[in-house]
Amino acid sequence: xxxxxxxxxxxxxxxxxxxxxxxxxxxxxxxxxxxxxxxxxxxxxxxxxxxxxxxxxxxxxxxxxxxxxxxxxxxxxxxxxxxxxxxxxxxxxxxxxxxxxxxxxxxxxxxxxxxxxxxxxxxxxxxxxxxxxxxxxxxxxxxxxxxxxxxxxxxxxxxxxxxxxxxxxxxxxxxxxxxxxxxxxxxxxxxxxxxxxxxxxxxxxxxxxxxxxxxxxxxxxxxxxxxxxxxxxxxxxxxxxxxxxxxxxxxxxxxxxxxxxx
Amino acid sequence: xxxxxxxxxxxxxxxxxxxxxxxxxxxxxxxxxxxxxxxxxxxxxxxxxxxxxxxxxxxxxxxxxxxxxxxxxxxxxxxxxxxxxxxxxxxxxxxxxxxxxxxxxxxxxxxxxxxxxxxxxxxxxxxxxxxxxxxxxxxxxxxxxxxxxxxxxxxxxxxxxxxxxxxxxxxxxxxx
Numbered sequence: 024x025x026x027x028x029x030x031x032x033x034x035x036x037x038x039x040x041x042x043x044x045x046x047x048x049x050x051x052x053x054x055x056x057x058x059x060x061x062x063x064x065x066x067x068x069x070x071x072x073x074x075x076x077x078x079x080x081x082x083x084x085x086x087x088x089x090x091x092x093x094x095x096x097x098x099x100x101x102x103x104x105x106x107x108x109x110x111x112x113x114x115x116x117x118x119x120x121x122x123x124x125x126x127x128x129x130x131x132x133x134x135x136x137x138x139x140x141x142x143x144x145x146x147x148x149x150x151x152x153x154x155x156x157x158x159x160x161x162x163x164x165x166x167x168x169x170x171x172x173x174x175x176x177x178x179x180x181x182x183x184x185x186x187x188x189x190x191x192x193x194x195x196x197x198x199x200x201x202x203x204x205x206x207x208x209x210x211x212x213x214x215x216x217x218x219x220x221x222x223x224x225x226x227x228x229x230x231x232x233x234x235x236x237x238x239x240x241x242x243x244x245x246x247x248x249x250x251x252x253x254x255x256x257x258x259x260x261x262x263x264x265x266x267x268x269x270x271x272x273x274x275x276x277x278x279x280x281x282x283x284x285x
Numbered sequence: 286x287x288x289x290x291x292x293x294x295x296x297x298x299x300x301x302x303x304x305x306x307x308x309x310x311x312x313x314x315x316x317x318x319x320x321x322x323x324x325x326x327x328x329x330x331x332x333x334x335x336x337x338x339x340x341x342x343x344x345x346x347x348x349x350x351x352x353x354x355x356x357x358x359x360x361x362x363x364x365x366x367x368x369x370x371x372x373x374x375x376x377x378x379x380x381x382x383x384x385x386x387x388x389x390x391x392x393x394x395x396x397x398x399x400x401x402x403x404x405x406x407x408x409x410x411x412x413x414x415x416x417x418x419x420x421x422x423x424x425x426x427x428x429x430x431x432x433x434x435x436x437x438x439x440x441x442x443x444x445x446x447x448x449x450x451x452x453x454x455x456x457x458x459x460x461x
Contacts, residue, residue, distance in 0.1 A: 031430070031434050032430045032434075034434075035430060035433050035434060035437070038437070039408060039409070041414065041415070063441070066441045067437045067441065070390075070409075070437060070440055070441060070444070071409045073387070073390050074390065074394070074405070074406075074409050074410050075409065075410055076387070077387035077390055077391060078303050078306070078307055078410050081299070081302055081303040081306050082299045082300070082302075082303055084299075084302070086298050086299065086302070087316055089316065089320050090298055090302070090316060090319055090320055090323060092291055092294055092295050092298065092323060092327075093291065095320070095323050095324055095327055096287060096290075096291070096327055099324070099327055099328070
Protein backbone atom coordinates (compact mmCIF):
# COMPACT_ATOMS: atom_id res chain seq x y z
CA UNK A 24 0.00 0.00 0.00
CA UNK A 25 1.35 3.42 -0.91
CA UNK A 26 1.07 5.83 1.96
CA UNK A 27 -0.12 9.40 1.54
CA UNK A 28 2.72 11.78 0.70
CA UNK A 29 4.22 13.65 3.64
CA UNK A 30 3.17 17.31 3.67
CA UNK A 31 4.48 20.42 5.40
CA UNK A 32 1.40 20.21 7.60
CA UNK A 33 2.52 16.74 8.67
CA UNK A 34 5.93 18.10 9.56
CA UNK A 35 4.36 20.81 11.71
CA UNK A 36 2.07 18.26 13.29
CA UNK A 37 5.12 16.12 14.01
CA UNK A 38 6.85 19.05 15.70
CA UNK A 39 3.73 19.88 17.75
CA UNK A 40 2.96 16.21 18.41
CA UNK A 41 -0.58 16.47 17.14
CA UNK A 42 -0.45 13.53 14.71
CA UNK A 43 -2.03 10.20 15.44
CA UNK A 44 0.45 7.39 16.19
CA UNK A 45 0.18 5.85 12.70
CA UNK A 46 0.95 9.10 10.92
CA UNK A 47 3.69 9.91 13.42
CA UNK A 48 5.37 6.63 12.52
CA UNK A 49 5.07 7.41 8.81
CA UNK A 50 6.63 10.84 9.27
CA UNK A 51 9.40 9.36 11.41
CA UNK A 52 10.17 6.80 8.69
CA UNK A 53 10.20 9.55 6.08
CA UNK A 54 12.60 11.65 8.17
CA UNK A 55 14.98 8.72 8.54
CA UNK A 56 15.29 8.61 4.81
CA UNK A 57 15.55 12.39 4.30
CA UNK A 58 18.35 13.81 6.41
CA UNK A 59 17.92 17.39 5.24
CA UNK A 60 14.26 17.55 6.15
CA UNK A 61 15.02 15.75 9.41
CA UNK A 62 17.55 18.45 10.22
CA UNK A 63 14.94 21.15 9.60
CA UNK A 64 12.36 19.38 11.76
CA UNK A 65 14.94 19.00 14.54
CA UNK A 66 15.60 22.74 14.34
CA UNK A 67 11.86 23.44 14.62
CA UNK A 68 11.57 21.16 17.61
CA UNK A 69 14.49 22.86 19.34
CA UNK A 70 12.96 26.23 18.49
CA UNK A 71 9.69 25.17 20.07
CA UNK A 72 11.44 24.04 23.26
CA UNK A 73 13.48 27.24 23.47
CA UNK A 74 10.41 29.40 23.04
CA UNK A 75 8.63 27.54 25.80
CA UNK A 76 11.66 27.84 28.07
CA UNK A 77 11.99 31.56 27.38
CA UNK A 78 8.43 32.23 28.49
CA UNK A 79 8.23 29.61 31.23
CA UNK A 80 9.17 31.99 34.06
CA UNK A 81 5.98 33.96 33.49
CA UNK A 82 3.95 30.88 34.38
CA UNK A 83 5.84 30.50 37.65
CA UNK A 84 5.14 34.05 38.81
CA UNK A 85 2.46 34.43 41.44
CA UNK A 86 -0.65 35.91 39.85
CA UNK A 87 -0.98 39.56 40.92
CA UNK A 88 -4.00 40.32 43.07
CA UNK A 89 -5.45 42.60 40.37
CA UNK A 90 -5.92 39.44 38.33
CA UNK A 91 -7.59 37.50 41.12
CA UNK A 92 -10.73 36.25 39.41
CA UNK A 93 -12.81 36.15 42.59
CA UNK A 94 -11.95 39.74 43.35
CA UNK A 95 -12.81 40.81 39.83
CA UNK A 96 -16.17 39.06 40.12
CA UNK A 97 -16.76 40.66 43.49
CA UNK A 98 -15.82 44.09 42.14
CA UNK A 99 -18.35 43.60 39.36
CA UNK A 100 -21.14 42.85 41.79
CA UNK A 101 -20.38 45.88 43.88
CA UNK A 102 -19.09 48.20 41.19
CA UNK A 103 -16.62 50.62 42.65
CA UNK A 104 -18.66 51.48 45.73
CA UNK A 105 -16.22 49.82 48.08
CA UNK A 106 -13.25 51.64 46.62
CA UNK A 107 -15.09 54.92 46.71
CA UNK A 108 -16.17 54.36 50.30
CA UNK A 109 -12.72 53.60 51.49
CA UNK A 110 -11.42 56.67 49.68
CA UNK A 111 -14.10 58.70 51.40
CA UNK A 112 -13.26 57.11 54.72
CA UNK A 113 -9.61 57.92 54.16
CA UNK A 114 -10.43 61.53 53.40
CA UNK A 115 -12.60 61.83 56.51
CA UNK A 116 -9.94 60.34 58.72
CA UNK A 117 -7.20 62.50 57.26
CA UNK A 118 -9.34 65.61 57.68
CA UNK A 119 -10.07 64.62 61.27
CA UNK A 120 -6.39 64.12 61.97
CA UNK A 121 -5.47 67.40 60.31
CA UNK A 122 -8.13 69.17 62.29
CA UNK A 123 -7.03 67.52 65.52
CA UNK A 124 -3.45 68.51 64.85
CA UNK A 125 -4.45 72.09 64.23
CA UNK A 126 -6.50 72.28 67.36
CA UNK A 127 -3.95 70.79 69.66
CA UNK A 128 -1.41 73.28 68.41
CA UNK A 129 -3.74 75.97 69.63
CA UNK A 130 -3.70 74.29 73.01
CA UNK A 131 -7.13 72.70 72.70
CA UNK A 132 -6.41 69.19 73.81
CA UNK A 133 -9.40 67.50 72.21
CA UNK A 134 -7.73 64.20 71.60
CA UNK A 135 -5.39 62.34 73.91
CA UNK A 136 -1.92 62.32 72.44
CA UNK A 137 -0.69 59.33 74.40
CA UNK A 138 -1.75 55.86 75.25
CA UNK A 139 -4.26 53.52 73.71
CA UNK A 140 -6.42 56.23 72.19
CA UNK A 141 -3.46 57.70 70.32
CA UNK A 142 -2.59 54.22 69.09
CA UNK A 143 -6.16 53.67 67.90
CA UNK A 144 -6.05 56.92 66.00
CA UNK A 145 -2.73 56.06 64.37
CA UNK A 146 -4.03 52.63 63.39
CA UNK A 147 -7.14 54.15 61.83
CA UNK A 148 -5.02 56.64 59.90
CA UNK A 149 -2.74 53.85 58.64
CA UNK A 150 -5.75 51.84 57.58
CA UNK A 151 -7.16 54.84 55.73
CA UNK A 152 -3.93 55.35 53.82
CA UNK A 153 -2.83 51.80 53.07
CA UNK A 154 -5.95 49.62 52.91
CA UNK A 155 -7.36 51.32 49.76
CA UNK A 156 -3.95 51.17 48.09
CA UNK A 157 -4.10 48.85 45.10
CA UNK A 158 -0.60 49.49 43.87
CA UNK A 159 1.51 48.77 46.91
CA UNK A 160 -0.59 48.13 49.99
CA UNK A 161 2.34 46.40 51.67
CA UNK A 162 6.06 46.89 51.29
CA UNK A 163 7.11 43.37 52.20
CA UNK A 164 4.83 40.56 51.15
CA UNK A 165 3.74 37.69 53.33
CA UNK A 166 5.80 35.18 51.37
CA UNK A 167 8.84 37.00 52.72
CA UNK A 168 7.63 36.86 56.32
CA UNK A 169 11.07 36.49 57.84
CA UNK A 170 12.26 39.70 56.18
CA UNK A 171 9.14 41.43 57.48
CA UNK A 172 9.86 40.08 60.93
CA UNK A 173 13.47 41.25 60.86
CA UNK A 174 12.57 44.69 59.59
CA UNK A 175 9.79 45.42 62.06
CA UNK A 176 11.70 43.96 65.02
CA UNK A 177 14.75 46.00 64.19
CA UNK A 178 12.88 49.31 63.80
CA UNK A 179 10.65 48.78 66.83
CA UNK A 180 13.55 47.58 68.95
CA UNK A 181 11.69 44.42 69.93
CA UNK A 182 10.15 41.35 68.36
CA UNK A 183 6.58 41.72 67.20
CA UNK A 184 4.44 38.62 66.77
CA UNK A 185 2.52 38.56 63.51
CA UNK A 186 -0.84 36.94 64.33
CA UNK A 187 -2.13 34.24 62.00
CA UNK A 188 -5.81 34.88 61.21
CA UNK A 189 -6.16 32.22 58.51
CA UNK A 190 -8.57 30.16 60.58
CA UNK A 191 -10.90 33.18 60.52
CA UNK A 192 -10.51 33.51 56.75
CA UNK A 193 -7.99 36.36 56.71
CA UNK A 194 -4.66 35.85 55.01
CA UNK A 195 -1.60 37.90 55.81
CA UNK A 196 -0.79 40.08 52.77
CA UNK A 197 2.39 41.47 54.27
CA UNK A 198 3.39 44.62 56.03
CA UNK A 199 5.64 47.62 56.41
CA UNK A 200 7.06 50.03 58.95
CA UNK A 201 4.99 53.22 59.21
CA UNK A 202 5.58 56.49 61.03
CA UNK A 203 3.49 57.59 64.00
CA UNK A 204 3.78 60.49 66.41
CA UNK A 205 5.32 57.97 68.76
CA UNK A 206 7.98 56.58 66.46
CA UNK A 207 8.00 53.66 64.05
CA UNK A 208 5.14 51.18 64.11
CA UNK A 209 4.70 47.82 62.41
CA UNK A 210 1.73 47.54 60.07
CA UNK A 211 0.41 44.15 59.02
CA UNK A 212 -2.33 43.82 56.46
CA UNK A 213 -4.74 40.93 55.99
CA UNK A 214 -7.46 40.23 53.49
CA UNK A 215 -10.19 37.68 52.98
CA UNK A 216 -11.53 36.05 49.83
CA UNK A 217 -13.75 39.03 49.15
CA UNK A 218 -10.83 41.42 49.29
CA UNK A 219 -11.87 42.91 52.64
CA UNK A 220 -8.74 44.27 54.21
CA UNK A 221 -7.77 44.57 57.86
CA UNK A 222 -4.82 46.40 59.30
CA UNK A 223 -3.01 45.64 62.50
CA UNK A 224 -0.71 48.27 63.90
CA UNK A 225 1.80 47.53 66.65
CA UNK A 226 4.24 49.82 68.41
CA UNK A 227 5.95 50.25 71.78
CA UNK A 228 3.88 52.21 74.31
CA UNK A 229 5.46 54.80 76.59
CA UNK A 230 2.10 55.41 78.26
CA UNK A 231 -0.41 52.69 79.08
CA UNK A 232 2.00 49.81 78.53
CA UNK A 233 -0.70 47.45 79.75
CA UNK A 234 -4.26 48.18 78.76
CA UNK A 235 -7.37 46.07 78.36
CA UNK A 236 -8.93 45.73 74.95
CA UNK A 237 -11.11 48.67 74.03
CA UNK A 238 -13.19 49.37 70.93
CA UNK A 239 -12.98 52.52 68.85
CA UNK A 240 -14.67 53.77 65.74
CA UNK A 241 -14.26 56.60 63.31
CA UNK A 242 -16.79 56.78 60.51
CA UNK A 243 -17.04 53.33 58.92
CA UNK A 244 -13.79 52.19 60.41
CA UNK A 245 -13.92 50.13 63.59
CA UNK A 246 -11.08 48.82 65.68
CA UNK A 247 -9.93 47.21 68.89
CA UNK A 248 -6.79 48.25 70.72
CA UNK A 249 -4.91 46.86 73.68
CA UNK A 250 -1.44 46.78 75.15
CA UNK A 251 0.60 44.07 76.81
CA UNK A 252 4.04 44.45 78.35
CA UNK A 253 4.73 47.79 76.75
CA UNK A 254 3.63 46.82 73.22
CA UNK A 255 0.38 48.25 71.92
CA UNK A 256 -1.75 46.65 69.22
CA UNK A 257 -4.70 47.89 67.27
CA UNK A 258 -6.72 45.89 64.76
CA UNK A 259 -8.87 48.03 62.45
CA UNK A 260 -11.05 47.54 59.41
CA UNK A 261 -14.18 48.76 57.68
CA UNK A 262 -16.07 45.86 59.25
CA UNK A 263 -18.51 45.76 62.14
CA UNK A 264 -17.27 45.52 65.72
CA UNK A 265 -18.90 42.08 65.95
CA UNK A 266 -16.65 40.81 63.19
CA UNK A 267 -13.51 42.50 64.47
CA UNK A 268 -13.83 41.63 68.16
CA UNK A 269 -13.22 37.87 67.85
CA UNK A 270 -10.34 38.55 65.44
CA UNK A 271 -8.73 40.93 67.91
CA UNK A 272 -9.23 38.39 70.70
CA UNK A 273 -7.62 35.70 68.61
CA UNK A 274 -4.69 37.97 67.72
CA UNK A 275 -4.18 38.83 71.37
CA UNK A 276 -4.36 35.18 72.37
CA UNK A 277 -1.65 34.28 69.85
CA UNK A 278 0.58 37.17 70.84
CA UNK A 279 0.32 36.27 74.53
CA UNK A 280 1.05 32.61 73.91
CA UNK A 281 4.07 33.57 71.80
CA UNK A 282 5.42 35.80 74.56
CA UNK A 283 4.96 33.05 77.12
CA UNK A 284 6.51 30.50 74.83
CA UNK A 285 9.53 32.67 74.06
CA UNK B 286 -22.68 29.47 37.06
CA UNK B 287 -20.05 31.60 38.76
CA UNK B 288 -18.44 28.48 40.13
CA UNK B 289 -18.27 26.89 36.70
CA UNK B 290 -16.81 30.08 35.27
CA UNK B 291 -14.16 30.36 37.97
CA UNK B 292 -13.08 26.75 37.56
CA UNK B 293 -12.89 27.17 33.79
CA UNK B 294 -11.05 30.50 33.69
CA UNK B 295 -8.87 30.57 36.77
CA UNK B 296 -6.40 27.87 35.68
CA UNK B 297 -5.87 29.74 32.41
CA UNK B 298 -4.70 32.99 34.00
CA UNK B 299 -0.97 32.13 34.03
CA UNK B 300 -1.13 31.21 30.32
CA UNK B 301 -3.03 34.38 29.51
CA UNK B 302 -0.36 36.38 31.28
CA UNK B 303 2.33 34.58 29.30
CA UNK B 304 0.73 35.26 25.93
CA UNK B 305 0.07 38.86 26.91
CA UNK B 306 3.68 39.29 28.05
CA UNK B 307 4.95 37.91 24.76
CA UNK B 308 2.82 40.38 22.82
CA UNK B 309 3.07 43.48 24.96
CA UNK B 310 6.67 43.02 26.08
CA UNK B 311 6.28 44.69 29.43
CA UNK B 312 4.78 43.31 32.53
CA UNK B 313 2.45 46.07 33.56
CA UNK B 314 0.79 46.62 30.19
CA UNK B 315 0.53 42.85 29.76
CA UNK B 316 -1.18 42.39 33.12
CA UNK B 317 -3.36 45.37 32.41
CA UNK B 318 -4.44 43.63 29.23
CA UNK B 319 -5.15 40.39 31.08
CA UNK B 320 -7.24 42.26 33.63
CA UNK B 321 -9.24 43.80 30.82
CA UNK B 322 -9.63 40.38 29.27
CA UNK B 323 -10.79 38.76 32.52
CA UNK B 324 -13.32 41.51 33.13
CA UNK B 325 -14.77 40.96 29.67
CA UNK B 326 -14.74 37.21 30.12
CA UNK B 327 -16.69 37.54 33.36
CA UNK B 328 -19.18 39.87 31.71
CA UNK B 329 -19.70 37.76 28.61
CA UNK B 330 -19.40 34.29 30.05
CA UNK B 331 -23.14 33.67 29.65
CA UNK B 332 -22.90 34.52 25.94
CA UNK B 333 -20.41 31.78 25.32
CA UNK B 334 -21.85 29.10 23.07
CA UNK B 335 -22.64 25.82 24.70
CA UNK B 336 -19.73 23.44 24.62
CA UNK B 337 -17.38 26.07 23.26
CA UNK B 338 -13.79 25.53 24.32
CA UNK B 339 -13.17 28.02 27.13
CA UNK B 340 -9.47 28.21 26.33
CA UNK B 341 -9.98 29.23 22.69
CA UNK B 342 -12.79 31.55 23.71
CA UNK B 343 -10.78 33.50 26.28
CA UNK B 344 -7.63 33.59 24.15
CA UNK B 345 -9.76 35.13 21.41
CA UNK B 346 -10.79 37.91 23.76
CA UNK B 347 -7.21 38.47 24.86
CA UNK B 348 -5.83 38.38 21.33
CA UNK B 349 -8.36 40.88 20.02
CA UNK B 350 -7.77 43.25 22.91
CA UNK B 351 -4.02 43.01 22.37
CA UNK B 352 -4.29 43.74 18.65
CA UNK B 353 -6.56 46.72 19.25
CA UNK B 354 -4.21 48.08 21.85
CA UNK B 355 -1.04 47.51 19.86
CA UNK B 356 -2.49 49.15 16.80
CA UNK B 357 -3.73 52.09 18.79
CA UNK B 358 -0.57 52.72 20.79
CA UNK B 359 1.99 52.64 17.98
CA UNK B 360 1.99 51.92 14.29
CA UNK B 361 4.56 49.17 14.32
CA UNK B 362 4.96 48.12 17.91
CA UNK B 363 6.66 44.79 17.38
CA UNK B 364 9.45 46.26 15.32
CA UNK B 365 10.74 48.07 18.32
CA UNK B 366 14.30 46.94 18.83
CA UNK B 367 14.64 44.42 21.56
CA UNK B 368 17.97 46.01 22.41
CA UNK B 369 15.94 48.74 24.03
CA UNK B 370 13.98 46.31 26.12
CA UNK B 371 15.21 44.90 29.36
CA UNK B 372 15.29 41.16 28.70
CA UNK B 373 14.21 40.71 32.30
CA UNK B 374 10.88 42.30 31.51
CA UNK B 375 10.14 39.53 29.05
CA UNK B 376 11.33 36.46 30.77
CA UNK B 377 11.65 37.74 34.33
CA UNK B 378 14.44 36.64 36.57
CA UNK B 379 16.01 33.92 34.50
CA UNK B 380 19.65 33.18 35.06
CA UNK B 381 21.81 35.57 33.11
CA UNK B 382 23.07 33.01 30.62
CA UNK B 383 19.52 31.87 30.00
CA UNK B 384 18.66 35.52 29.59
CA UNK B 385 21.32 35.90 26.90
CA UNK B 386 20.37 32.71 25.12
CA UNK B 387 16.70 33.63 25.15
CA UNK B 388 17.45 37.18 24.20
CA UNK B 389 18.54 36.16 20.71
CA UNK B 390 15.47 34.06 20.28
CA UNK B 391 13.15 36.82 21.45
CA UNK B 392 14.92 39.33 19.23
CA UNK B 393 14.36 37.00 16.29
CA UNK B 394 10.75 36.47 17.32
CA UNK B 395 10.21 40.21 17.35
CA UNK B 396 11.40 40.38 13.76
CA UNK B 397 8.67 38.06 12.55
CA UNK B 398 5.57 39.61 11.04
CA UNK B 399 2.86 39.82 13.64
CA UNK B 400 0.65 37.20 11.94
CA UNK B 401 3.48 34.68 12.07
CA UNK B 402 4.53 35.52 15.60
CA UNK B 403 1.05 35.16 17.04
CA UNK B 404 0.42 31.80 15.42
CA UNK B 405 3.78 30.50 16.59
CA UNK B 406 3.13 31.62 20.16
CA UNK B 407 -0.39 30.22 20.26
CA UNK B 408 0.62 26.83 18.89
CA UNK B 409 4.15 26.33 20.22
CA UNK B 410 3.95 28.03 23.59
CA UNK B 411 0.26 28.03 24.48
CA UNK B 412 -0.42 24.55 23.08
CA UNK B 413 -3.57 25.59 21.27
CA UNK B 414 -4.74 23.11 18.68
CA UNK B 415 -4.57 24.30 15.07
CA UNK B 416 -8.37 24.59 15.10
CA UNK B 417 -8.32 26.66 18.29
CA UNK B 418 -5.58 28.91 16.89
CA UNK B 419 -7.70 29.38 13.77
CA UNK B 420 -10.61 30.39 15.95
CA UNK B 421 -8.49 32.87 17.96
CA UNK B 422 -6.98 34.43 14.85
CA UNK B 423 -10.25 34.24 12.93
CA UNK B 424 -8.67 32.61 9.87
CA UNK B 425 -9.12 29.18 8.23
CA UNK B 426 -7.00 26.31 9.53
CA UNK B 427 -5.11 26.24 6.22
CA UNK B 428 -3.96 29.79 6.88
CA UNK B 429 -2.81 28.82 10.37
CA UNK B 430 -0.77 25.99 8.87
CA UNK B 431 0.90 28.08 6.21
CA UNK B 432 1.67 30.90 8.63
CA UNK B 433 3.11 28.39 11.05
CA UNK B 434 5.39 26.94 8.38
CA UNK B 435 6.58 30.36 7.36
CA UNK B 436 7.08 31.45 10.97
CA UNK B 437 9.24 28.41 11.76
CA UNK B 438 11.28 28.71 8.63
CA UNK B 439 11.87 32.40 9.11
CA UNK B 440 12.71 32.11 12.78
CA UNK B 441 15.26 29.39 11.99
CA UNK B 442 16.81 31.61 9.34
CA UNK B 443 16.98 34.59 11.68
CA UNK B 444 18.55 32.52 14.42
CA UNK B 445 21.23 31.04 12.18
CA UNK B 446 22.00 34.41 10.61
CA UNK B 447 22.27 36.18 13.95
CA UNK B 448 25.75 37.19 15.09
CA UNK B 449 26.78 35.71 18.43
CA UNK B 450 24.88 37.39 21.23
CA UNK B 451 28.11 38.48 22.87
CA UNK B 452 28.66 41.20 20.29
CA UNK B 453 25.37 42.90 20.89
CA UNK B 454 24.94 42.16 24.54
CA UNK B 455 23.74 45.19 26.48
CA UNK B 456 25.34 43.73 29.60
CA UNK B 457 28.81 43.81 28.10
CA UNK B 458 28.31 47.06 26.30
CA UNK B 459 27.26 48.95 29.39
CA UNK B 460 30.11 47.76 31.58
CA UNK B 461 33.03 49.36 29.68
